[in-house]
Amino acid sequence: MRWIAGAVIGSALTHAAWALDPFVVQDIRVEGLQRVEPGTVFASIALRAGDTYTDEKASSAIRSLYSLGLFKDVRIEAKGDVLVVVVEERPVVADVDFVGLREFDKDTLKKALKEIGLTDGRPLDKSLVDKAEQELKRQYISKSMYSTEVVTTITPLERNRVNISFAVVEGETAKIRSIHIVGSKGFSESDLLDQLDMNTGNWLSWYTKSNRFSRAKFNADLETLRSYYLSQGYLEFKVDSTQVEISPDKTAIDITINVSEGAKYxxxxxxxxxxxxxxxxxxxxxxxxxxxxxxxxxxxxxxxxxxxxxxxxxxxxxxxxxxxxxxxxxxxxxxxxxxxxPSRRVYVRRINVAGNDRTRDEVIRREFRQFEASWYDGQKIRVSRERVNRLGYFTDVSIDTQEVPDSPDQVDLLVTVAEKPTGSVSLGAGVSSADGLGLTFGFKQDNAFGSGNSLGLELNTSKTSRTTVLSTTNPYFTEDGVSRTFDLYQRTYRPYSDYDSSSYGLETDGVSMRFGLPVSDNDTIYLGVGAEKNLILDGTYMPTVYTNYVDSYGYSAQYLPLTLGWTRDTRDSALVPSSGGILRTSAEWSVGGDTRYARGTLQMQRFVEVTRKVTFALNTELSVGASTGDRAYPIFKNYYLGGLGSVRGYEQSTLTTGTQRDAGSTYYGGTKRVVVNTEWLTPLPGGGYDKSLRAYFFMDAGGIYGENEDIKLQDMRSSMGVGISWISPVGPLRIAFAQPLSHFSGDKIQNIQFQIGTSF
CATH class of the missing domain: 3.10.20.310 (membrane protein fhac)
Incomplete structure (x- = not known):
């Protein structure tokens, strides 16, 4: 092949420049140019006026001009002592278009072709056109569309231009018709097929694409099959051969896997x-x-x-x-x-960060516990990766160890991240026969301008509860990792506005600032101070407890609360945790103003990976409030129960238990709250091991009690139900279908609820 290629090139150069006797070039002219500037030609050839012409210099000039990729023909002629360079320019691409595309986005393909040089205004390169056609066919094959045809048409236009059109006839997607495993004796074929991601299709195949064949998925399934046998003691298991057969119409695929199990050891x-x-x-x-x-x-x-x-x-x-x-x-x-x-001991020379197009380097580096110019420490590197992953800014975080050439005792660490959108929208809704649809809305940017700071807005526009909260957090207010958070909020609660616009209500305005002090990689202590004003709005349906409070202390109260909290977070993932948990304690104490009180909350969340598919989640919460002064405990600091985040199946914040149950439809909360949530999460049937889309079964229980009441299990509300959890582009989406188990007269049932952005 090399000899043939050399002969072809030699023949072309022989015809392009006939052998001429050397002579002194007095002038050089270029003929045939349309779009290319003459300077481009002169800059590419070594000959100049006054130089002596030789055939070697002419051949070199022709090669240089061809290498520009702008010409499809180049000749050098001599007219007396004038050297004439005759060129024929390649056609220029006027437009690249795709016809018949449904599986791929046209703009995305055009962008990909532009990156390789096949785009408007560039000279036509037939090899790139052929390469693009073959790559398009390969992409369709990767999606199991084997009968797809691609026809490329190059249409000449005036002024030496061409249009390129890729006409695609998309065939049917080839589905896996059968999968057989031959040679298995220790396990049934159905048990082995359950281990594979690919299958013959089920009700969820439209989402998982599990019945589409691809070589990468097939190889991964073979490894899964091998690992399964090796985990059961079959040390000498091997895959003897595989057959993948496509039907004549290219719409069905039959797979046969031949195995040898060997003995169990x-x-x-x-x-x-x-x-x-x-x-x-x-x-x-x-x-x-x-x-x-x-x-x-x-x-x-x-x-x-x-x-x-x-x-x-x-x-x-x-x-x-x-x-x-x-x-x-x-x-x-x-x-x-x-x-x-153990090989040799090394220390880290340099830590490099890649993939962070938006996030600043310092946001990633400040989470590292492994430092440059320090001994390599695997534990610190693992903790560093977990801390970066826990930021929630990236879909993937990997750390690779790279040897330093000629320095056997040094390594570099390459931290590669894959960024994701950090702006999130949180939505909550519930449907009830009495009040219809209620909505809440929130927006949060966790990584504003790539700085690691967060900005948040929360709105609730329901008839009974209107909320506006603005917040901002700087996670590294100091270099030591002390965070600072500002909150500005306004809340108005009118529980009976559905029936009477002049009903009573409660309005709260406040501002707070708190600091988070990290005491370990998993533990943080929070300290804060705020100023708050509460106003009881007079109106109809005011409960007796509110009337009594107003008669004793008036309609408004202003006070200064101090907050103290501690959080331990050991989850393996913020989005889909399967192990670890969160332990939170928080306390609030009023130290100045019109009222004195103290209240606190203890919350524990735990996640246990029962099997590779099933995760058990538990959430428990206990909240207690009490008066610390001459006044009674402020009614506007009561806890509420019901709905999202507590006991599903009931309308938000409408549950009353204990002796308050006799109040019927009066919802004024209590000074004690108990909540227990349990969930079993598993991928949807047919979803394999995909944790981004899961079904869950839950049971909730909770109760609200007054200051002088004991917590009694018989007064607690409970519910159970099923739901779907999906890690959507705007955050975790959860839909719950709940059925109350123990409810009383006056409870407001809400069987369908959904939320975006939170767990329980």
């Missing part, structure tokens, strides 16, 4: 070999492999990872742990030897 013993830095007991405690049990690749992988992570805590970034197997086929046992080599 039991671990007879485990021993350590190699260098363990004199810490063998510590490494022994990290072993999760069970002698006497079936060989499990998951336990082996977990153990080797724990070993390398533990080595990394001492600066050994390149430690290796190899598992050697001694198989006894006569007894179906295997002895494991863990051989470790």
């Amino acid at each position: 039991v671990v007879s013993g485990i021993r350590l070999a190699g260098n363990y830095l004199g810490k063998e007991p510590e490494f022994q405690s990290l072993i999760t492999i069970k002698a006497g049990g079936a060989y499990n690749i998951n336990d082996v992988t977990k153990t080797t990872k724990a070993f390398t992570d533990y080595f990394a805590n001492f600066g050994y970034a390149f430690a290796r742990t190899e598992v050697r197997t001694d198989i006894d086929r006569s007894n179906n046992t295997v002895a494991l030897t863990l051989v470790s080599e």
Whole structure:
């Protein structure tokens, strides 16, 4: 092929510049230019007036002009002592268009072609056109649309221009018709097929695309199948062959996987070999492999990872742990030897950040606990990654260790992030037969201008409750990580405005400032101060407790509350946690003004990964308030119950329990509140292991009690139901269908509720 290519080029140059005797060039002319500037030609050839012409210089000039990609023909002629460069320009692309597209966005494809040079105003390059056509076909094949046809048409126009049109005839999407696993004896075929992401289709395939074949998904499923067998003791399992057959009409795919299971092995013993830095007991405690049990690749992988992570805590970034197997086929046992080599100890030279097009470097770097010019510490690096991921600004955070050339004791860390939109919208709604649809709205920008600061707005526009809250948080008010938050709020609550616009109400205006002091990677203490004014609005339906309070202390009260809180957050993810939890305590104490009171809340959330698919979530909350002065506990500081965030199935803030139940439809809260929520979350049937779209079953219970009342279980409201949780582009969306289990006369039932932006 090289010889043929050389012959072709040599022939072209021979015809482009006939052999001429050397002569002194007196002038150079260029003919055939239409759009290209003459200066471009002169700058690309080495010949100048006064130079001696040779065939070698002419050939070099022709090659240089061809390499510009602007000409499809170049010749050099001599007329006396004048050198004439004759060129024929490539046509210019006037327009690139796609016809028949449905699966892909036309503008996105045009942008992709522009990046490779195939766009309006650029010279036509046939090789790029062919490459674009083949890539478009490949993209359709990746979506299982094998019968798609792409026809490229180049249409000449006046003034040496062309239009390029890609006409697409999209065929039907090929669906997986059957999947068979041949050779399995230890497990039924249906059990094995349940392990695969690809399937023959179900009611959710329109969302998961699980019945579409792709080579990447197929290879991943083969690895999943292999891991499943290795986790069940089949140490010598292997995939012998695979067949993927497409029907003649290219709309159906049949898959056959041939496997050899081998025997099932039991671990007879485990021993350590190699260098363990004199810490063998510590490494022994990290072993999760069970002698006497079936060989499990998951336990082996977990153990080797724990070993390398533990080595990394001492600066050994390149430690290796190899598992050697001694198989006894006569007894179906295997002895494991863990051989470790810590390699060399290193320190971090530099930490580089990539992928943060919007977020400033300092926002990421200030979360790091591993510092430059310090010994490599695997634990600090893992904590650093968790802290960056917990910011909520990125869909993915990865940290790669890179060796420094010619410096065996140094490494660089590359932190790669994938940014996501940090502006979120929170919505809440409920439907009831009495009041119809009620809405709440909130907007929050968690990473304003890439600074890491947050700005928030919360609005509630329902008839009974109107709220406006403005807030801003600087998470690094000081270099040590002390945060500062300002809140400005106005709330008006009229529980009977649905029936009478002149009914009583409660209006609250306030401003607060609080600081968050980090005391560890997971713990933060909060201190704050505020100023608040409450006004009881006179009107009809005013409860007796409000009338008595007004008669004793008047309609308005102004006071200065101090706040103190502590939060411990150990969740593995802020969006879809499957382990860890949150523990919160908060207290509020009025130190000045017209009234004295104290109140506090203890809340615990816990997440447990029951299986790879199922997560159990528990939320418990206890809130208590009491008077600390001569006045009674202020009625406007009561807690409320019902609806989103407490007991689903009831309208927001309308539940009354204890002796207050006799008040019928009077909702004035209480000084004690108890809430318990439980949830079981699992991917939707047919959704595989996708945690972005899950179904959940829940049970809620809660009660509100007065200052002198005991908490009684028989007075608590409860509900149960099912729902759908979806990590949508604007935040976590949750729809709940709830049915009250214990309710009393006067309770306002609300069976359908949804919310965006919160968990429980």
